[in-house]
Amino acid sequence: xxxxxxxxxxxxxxxVKQICDGFDDKYWSDCDQEKxxxxxxxxxxxxxxxxxxxxxxxxGGANLGVTEAAIMMHEVACSAGGYSAASAxxxxxxxxxxxxxxxxxxxxxxxxxxxxxxxxxxxxxxTEPDAGLDTxxxxxxxxxxxxxxxxxxxxxxxxxxxxxNKIILLTRTTPKEDCKRPTDGMTLFYTDLDKTKIEVRxxxxxxxxxxxxxxxxxxxYFIPDRDRIGEEGKGFHYILHSLNPERILVGxxxxxxxxxxxxxxxxxxxERKVFGRLIGQNQGIQHPLAENWxxxxxxxxMIMRAAGLYDAGQPCGAEANAGKFLGGRAAFEACTRAVxxxxxxxxxxxxxxxxxxxxxxxxRIAPITEQMIxxxxxxKVLDLPKSY
Amino acid sequence: xxxxxxxxxxxxxxxxxxxxxxxxxxxxxGVKMSMNPxxxxxxxxxxRLKEKGVASEIVAVSIGVSxxxxxxxxxxxxxxxxxxxxETDVAVEPLAVAKVLxxxxxxxxxxxxxxxxxxxxxxxxxxxxxxxxxxxxxxxxFASKVEIADGTATVTREIDGGLETVALALPAVITADLRLNxxxxxxxxxxMKARKKSIDMLKPEDLGVDVTPRLTTLxxxxxxxxxxxxKVPDVATLIEKLRNxxxxx
Numbered sequence: 001x002x003x004x005x006x007x008x009x010x011x012x013x014x015x016v017k018q019i020c021d022g023f024d025d026k027y028w029s030d031c032d033q034e035k036x037x038x039x040x041x042x043x044x045x046x047x048x049x050x051x052x053x054x055x056x057x058x059x060g061g062a063n064l065g066v067t068e069a070a071i072m073m074h075e076v077a078c079s080a081g082g083y084s085a086a087s088a089x090x091x092x093x094x095x096x097x098x099x100x101x102x103x104x105x106x107x108x109x110x111x112x113x114x115x116x117x118x119x120x121x122x123x124x125x126x127t128e129p130d131a132g133l134d135t136x137x138x139x140x141x142x143x144x145x146x147x148x149x150x151x152x153x154x155x156x157x158x159x160x161x162x163x164x165n166k167i168i169l170l171t172r173t174t175p176k177e178d179c180k181r182p183t184d185g186m187t188l189f190y191t192d193l194d195k196t197k198i199e200v201r202x203x204x205x206x207x208x209x210x211x212x213x214x215x216x217x218x219x220x221y222f223i224p225d226r227d228r229i230g231e232e233g234k235g236f237h238y239i240l241h242s243l244n245p246e247r248i249l250v251g252x253x254x255x256x257x258x259x260x261x262x263x264x265x266x267x268x269x270x271e272r273k274v275f276g277r278l279i280g281q282n283q284g285i286q287h288p289l290a291e292n293w294x295x296x297x298x299x300x301x302m303i304m305r306a307a308g309l310y311d312a313g314q315p316c317g318a319e320a321n322a323g324k325f326l327g328g329r330a331a332f333e334a335c336t337r338a339v340x341x342x343x344x345x346x347x348x349x350x351x352x353x354x355x356x357x358x359x360x361x362x363x364r365i366a367p368i369t370e371q372m373i374x375x376x377x378x379x380k381v382l383d384l385p386k387s388y
Numbered sequence: 389x390x391x392x393x394x395x396x397x398x399x400x401x402x403x404x405x406x407x408x409x410x411x412x413x414x415x416x417x418g419v420k421m422s423m424n425p426x427x428x429x430x431x432x433x434x435x436r437l438k439e440k441g442v443a444s445e446i447v448a449v450s451i452g453v454s455x456x457x458x459x460x461x462x463x464x465x466x467x468x469x470x471x472x473x474x475e476t477d478v479a480v481e482p483l484a485v486a487k488v489l490x491x492x493x494x495x496x497x498x499x500x501x502x503x504x505x506x507x508x509x510x511x512x513x514x515x516x517x518x519x520x521x522x523x524x525x526x527x528x529x530f531a532s533k534v535e536i537a538d539g540t541a542t543v544t545r546e547i548d549g550g551l552e553t554v555a556l557a558l559p560a561v562i563t564a565d566l567r568l569n570x571x572x573x574x575x576x577x578x579x580m581k582a583r584k585k586s587i588d589m590l591k592p593e594d595l596g597v598d599v600t601p602r603l604t605t606l607x608x609x610x611x612x613x614x615x616x617x618x619k620v621p622d623v624a625t626l627i628e629k630l631r632n633x634x635x636x637x
Contacts (some may be wrong), residue, residue: 007458011465011579014422018573049576062580 001070003301009071012053012064016072019044020079025352026082029277031210032355038088038210039052039131041081042084046118051092054245056100059112065311066245069093069302070252077256078263080352082361084210086253087159092116095124095168099190102230111190115166123164123193125155126239133372136182140218142171142189147187149173154217157366158359161200161214167193169223169234188235207358245311246367247320252329253305254363258296258334259295261356265289265338268351285341292334293370299326306358318381325373328363335360391443392498393434394489395427397459398509411607414509416602426504428466429564432571433534434461434502438635442536445469447496448599451480451488451599455586465574466527471587476599483566484592484599486518490593493517493523498559503528507565516563526556530565 005013023041031038038277045051054069073093077086092115099111115118116141133138140153151171158167167190174185184195199217209322232240268290271282279285303323309316338353339346364370378384393567399405399414400422406415423431437443450456450461453473460471472487493501501523506513527535528543532551535542541556546565556562574582592599621627630637 002489007461008456008579008583011574013572013584014462015576015579047575048573049578053576060577062576064580133566230449 003304005071009068012068013075013129015048016050016075018080019050020076020081020085021050023079023081024083025080027295028084029349029352030074030208031081032084032207033291033349035209035212035289037087037160037212038081039163041085041120042088043118045076045089046116046188049116051089051118052116052161055096055112055116056091058109059108060116061112065307066248067304067307067311070246070248070307073249074252074259074300075258076378077253079256080260081210082260083106083253083363084208086256087208087211089250090253091160093124094242094245095122096190098168098188098229098238098247101241102238103190107190107226107229109223110361111166117345118382120143121160121164122165122166122168122190123158123214125158125167125169127155129154129156129215133368136176138172139188140171141175142173142187142223144173145222148222149187151189151221151223151230152219154215156215157202157203158214160211161216163200164193167191167198167216169218170239173232179325183236185233186235187232188229188238189223190229197221206361207355208362231353234346244306244316247248247324248303248307248310248316248361250367251306251320251324251327253301254324255296255300255303257363258292258299258327258331259354260280261301261331261338261353261360262289262292262296262337263293264353264356265334265341266350268342268345270281279341288337288339292330292337295326295330296334298325299330302326309330318377321373321376323366324368325370331363332360350351389443389499390488390496391434391437391446392489392493392496392501393427393430393446393448393463394485394501394503394515395448395463396401396424396457396504396507396509397421397450397452397456398424398507401425401508402556407608407610408580412607415567421455421458423462423601424504424507424509424623426506426508426564426566427463428504428571429566429568430502430504430562431463431466432569433467433531433564434563437500437536437610438467438567447492447498449474450490451476451485451592453477459482460587461582462574464585464587465579466570466572468500468585470585474590474595476592478599479601480599481601481603482512482514483518483602484575484597485515486522487597488504488592488595488599489515489519490522491597493519494538495595500536500559501504503561503563505565510544516561521560523559523561525559525561526554527561527563528554528556529561531562532565532567536563538589 052061053064057063073086128138135336142149142151169189171187173187179185189338203213241372269285274280306316308321335357339357342351345351400420408415434446446468448460448468450460450473503516530545530546531543533544539558541560543554545552
């Protein structure tokens with residue numbers, strides 16, 4: 001067993017860090033306050049080839065694994081941009097997976113090349129207001145017509161829909177009740193997000209404000225056949241392939257966010273003097289921070305283990321989900337502790353930790369809640385009866 | 389035209405350097421190591437010369453421990469074409485490095501050797517000058533601007549009084565100062581390409597160079613801790629102290 005980084009992985013970490021270091025607290029604080037997408041950061045990462053890390057080489061990617069993508073996203077989330085920075089890039093790494101695996105050569109060229117260059121930005125339209133994590137209950141319907149489909153439905157929590165020009169859209173083409181299995185009858189599209197015809201309404205929210213979240217209203221929208229990925233009716237199976245990488249990446253982004261917050265807390269505790277001594281000299285301050293480190297570290301390696309399994313082509317559902325669970329918890333605890341360590345100053349935007357704290361709670365909820373993960377592990381690993 | 393660019397593996401500039409408890413040197417075990425920042429500037433300049441069509445091939449050279457291959461990889465990821473590591477565990481000194489570089493410059497038939505003006509670990513600021521002397525080539529040290537045309541390198545140098553411009557007949561040695569350029573990031577595609585580029589492994593003996601140190605380090609110690617200043621109540625006291633205590637006015 002070898003759990004050391006390769007030279008190439010070291011180079012990836014250093015390369016990503018160099019770019020992230022160019023975007024400071026003020027930049028990210030402004031993006032958050034003004035609810036502005038970090039276009040400049042996205043552009044810098046695209047220009048240096050990072051958006052294609054997991055994409056095939058012939059379209060400008062680097063064809064690396066989820067392990068390398070995790071190393072990259074950990075570094076991004078550790079930076080001043082936290083989870084906002086990660087979310088600005090995240091979709092590029094796992095979102096187009098179905099296109100990579102099931103797209104035609106023409107589709108791959110047309111869809112992947114501009115995504116890797118950063119000239120296209122895509123969002124993910126899967127979740128629905130009345131379906132949530134119960135994905136097979138989605139009702140967005142694509143009706144077959146001459147040359148394509150006419151689609152009507154509602155999507156929610158469409159991240160970066162305000163700045164995206166493409167959407168990965170999961171629809172039903174056969175109603176659930178008419179399917180042999182509930183996971184059948186769904187069809188996947190990668191198509192234009194034409195905002196003159198689709199309404200993308202921003203949802204006001206607590207944190208991660210640099211990257212918008214939306215409710216998406218689709219009414220009788222035409223999608224040509226050439227934008228359908230793979231076969232009709234198999235869409236759910238296609239997106240399943242990208243779920244474990246998504247858990248792994250969100251988990252590692254959580255760890256990065258937590259580590260960034262922990263670093264800020266330690267720096268403050270090392271400098272802040274009260275009653276004639278550094279607060280960091282007090283065990284009441286030290287011990288919780290040390291505990292955060294231990295939990296973040298354990299989550300990190302659990303996730304890396306999941307990434308290693310995935311890249312080796314082995315099952316990793318339990319590990320990926322557990323890693324996301326641990327990462328989300330550890331990040332939330334570390335960010336909360338970072339605010340508490342700063343005392344009153346932690347509540348001011350100037351010290352940044354309140355921004356990280358607001359982002360951290362999202363990692364416990366999305367893209368899958370702690371409860372669903374625990375039910376999954378109970379059922380799949382511990383062989384307990386299904387509870388829902 | 390072939391360019392040789394020298395890169396040194398040093399303690400990363402972000403690391404707080406600690407002296408070993410036995411005072412024989414500084415702690416490097418488990419410490420992040422990176423390319424000397426002035427050498428990054430040298431590599432960037434070499435790559436720009438290649439992009440302008442002046443240079444046809446860039447060879448990145450390092451002298452030191454086996455891990456210095458990583459430093460060469462970084463240069464390859466920035467755009468150097470291939471690498472040479474002259475491997476030795478000896479703590480090489482500027483004269484030994486200059487001799488190795490001389491041998492390589494002759495072996496490779498390089499027209500220009502670009503180096504950082506100094507390394508941030510020992511701040512010797514000697515290798516480039518020694519190399520030029522050994523080769524009998526002109527030198528443009530502390531360069532803040534480099535132009536190559538018609539067999540001449542026009543180098544603007546940062547000197548105490550301002551800027552000095554010198555014209556060097558090639559072949560020549562150039563050392564990079566801070567303002568020469570801003571080094572690029574290694575992009576992901578270039579990191580991937582660098583993996584496939586070759587690094588030749590040599591020993592100093594292969595080049596007929598003896599790198600045995602000529603200096604003995606007696607002791608390495610931390611700089612004295614800076615003492616806090618004092619506040620004076622008024623200007624008159626300040627003047628009085630400057631005149632009678634500090635004796636600077």
